[in-house]
Amino acid sequence: MLSRRILHAPHCGCESGGAISLSLVKKIKVKLRSSAYDVLIGGESLRIAGREILRALGAKPSLCMVVTTTRVRKHWGRVLEQSLRAAGLRWVVIEIKDGESHKNFGAVESLMRDFAKRGADRGSIVVALGGGVVGDIAGFAASIYMRGIPVVQIPTTLLAQVDASIGGKTGVNLAAGKNLVGTFHQPRLVMIDPQVLSTLPNRDYRAGLFEVIKCGVIRDAKLFKFIEDHHEQISSRDSKAMLRIITSAVKVKAEIVAKDEREGGLRRILNFGHTIGHALEADSAYKRFLHGEAVGWGMLAAAEIGVLAGVTPRKLADRISDVVEAYGPLPSVKSTAQDIMRLIRSDKKARNGVPHFVLVTKIGRTLIANDVPNAVVKKAVERLRNLSSGRLPVR
Numbered sequence: 166m167l168s169r170r171i172l173h174a175p176h177c178g179c180e181s182g183g184a185i186s187l188s189l190v191k192k193i194k195v196k197l198r199s200s201a202y203d204v205l206i207g208g209e210s211l212r213i214a215g216r217e218i219l220r221a222l223g224a225k226p227s228l229c230m231v232v233t234t235t236r237v238r239k240h241w242g243r244v245l246e247q248s249l250r251a252a253g254l255r256w257v258v259i260e261i262k263d264g265e266s267h268k269n270f271g272a273v274e275s276l277m278r279d280f281a282k283r284g285a286d287r288g289s290i291v292v293a294l295g296g297g298v299v300g301d302i303a304g305f306a307a308s309i310y311m312r313g314i315p316v317v318q319i320p321t322t323l324l325a326q327v328d329a330s331i332g333g334k335t336g337v338n339l340a341a342g343k344n345l346v347g348t349f350h351q352p353r354l355v356m357i358d359p360q361v362l363s364t365l366p367n368r369d370y371r372a373g374l375f376e377v378i379k380c381g382v383i384r385d386a387k388l389f390k391f392i393e394d395h396h397e398q399i400s401s402r403d404s405k406a407m408l409r410i411i412t413s414a415v416k417v418k419a420e421i422v423a424k425d426e427r428e429g430g431l432r433r434i435l436n437f438g439h440t441i442g443h444a445l446e447a448d449s450a451y452k453r454f455l456h457g458e459a460v461g462w463g464m465l466a467a468a469e470i471g472v473l474a475g476v477t478p479r480k481l482a483d484r485i486s487d488v489v490e491a492y493g494p495l496p497s498v499k500s501t502a503q504d505i506m507r508l509i510r511s512d513k514k515a516r517n518g519v520p521h522f523v524l525v526t527k528i529g530r531t532l533i534a535n536d537v538p539n540a541v542v543k544k545a546v547e548r549l550r551n552l553s554s555g556r557l558p559v560r
């Protein structure tokens with residue numbers, strides 16, 4: 166459900182000292198069986214985070230523990246701190262190490278030690294300011310510290326804004342695999358300020374776009390068409406275009422999560438492009454591809470599998486591959502079909518070694534297939550290798 170409102174911030178605490186005119190903030194409600202929370206999206210919404218946190222919690226927390234990285238803090242820490250001050254909140258900032266390789270139990274333990282050292286109690290909250298890594302670690306720590314304290318997500322990468330911050334999944338990696346340990350801990354509020362993306366490296370921004378494309382393919386034909394038609398605006402981070410795609414992608418995720426909080430059914434369609442995407446990431450030891458880039462390749466593979474399995478029209482597969490290509494380039498695929506086949510059978514989402522594939526019948530419509538013949542998967546992976554080595558024309 167989408168509603169719009171104008172938010173005024175007469176005492177914003179910004180350096181100019183004057184009132185700031187905030188652009189329109191959109192509100193999307195994530196309605197779960199036992200709870201509900203708002204996702205606020207809008208330029209400059211970071212400036213009103215303090216006030217909105219207060220509103221969402223309904224009472225003043227004893228302490229806000231802002232969890233972030235040095236890099237994100239350098240760009241956006243001050244804006245957030247000013248808004249917390251303006252709202253009369255008490256806060257501390259805790260920096261954690263940057264990068265996927267630090268998303269482990271050690272990081273969670275040391276973060277919780279910090280919570281305790283800073284005097285966090287049951288009335289305290291965690292505010293995650295950063296990408297998906299920060300969101301997953303801070304969310305996990307919030308879910309178990311004193312058996313659970315609230316978390317507010319303020320995602321600062323495109324991927325975290327349209328995906329990781331919504332839906333309540335938290336977790337860390339084990340040596341045996343990614344995201345093998347975690348909890349469901351729904352945030353009390355998600356605040357998305359597209360302006361923070363202005364400092365995001367281009368490669369990270371583009372990687373996030375593939376998750377947006379995925380949302381269009383699985384659920385929102387208008388979003389997909391918009392992405393097809395507005396390449397220049399989206400690529401150049403035009404603020405209107407960003408607001409449009411982020412809002413639509415968040416609506417898709419919010420709707421799916423509301424219908425399937427614990428990934429029992431519908432939520433699996435969010436895995437479009439992920440079966441082979443995850444295998445590509447694992448086969449390259451999570452070094453070659455950003456997650457979104459692997460999903461870009463995975464969507465091409467899923468479209469091809471759909472064609473070979475007779476469920477995806479060739480024209481539709483071509484539209485998907487045209488869009489993926491337009492928002493590329495992607496790092497080339499070096500994995501062999503054999504390696505990919507082995508990895509998809511051991512993926513944590515495979516049941517009894519049988520992988521499932523989300524296939525698309527038309528834009529916005531999907532089906533889950535768990536009986537795709539090995540030969541079809543093999544052919545699709547071989548096509549990726551050919552495409553990426555340039556030996557085959559795209560079509």
Ligand SMILES: NC(=O)c1ccc[n+]([C@@H]2O[C@H](COP(=O)([O-])OP(=O)(O)OC[C@H]3O[C@@H](n4cnc5c(N)ncnc54)[C@H](O)[C@@H]3O)[C@@H](O)[C@H]2O)c1
Pocket residue numbers: 234236237240263264265268295296297298299301321322323324325328329330331332333334335336344361362363364365366369456
């Ligand atoms: N919980 C979920 O539902 C869910 C869903 C999807 C992905 N994830 C997880 O998210 C993680 C990936 O997240 P990510 O892609 O955001 O990567 P990330 O958190 O590693 O961030 C990427 C880089 O961008 C920097 N950064 C973040 N915001 C910035 C900004 N505004 N300006 C400049 N630099 C900025 C970070 O410091 C980092 O170096 C993975 O661990 C993945 O498993 C979780």
Ligand SMILES: [Zn+2]
Pocket residue numbers: 328376439456460
């Ligand atoms: Zn993903």
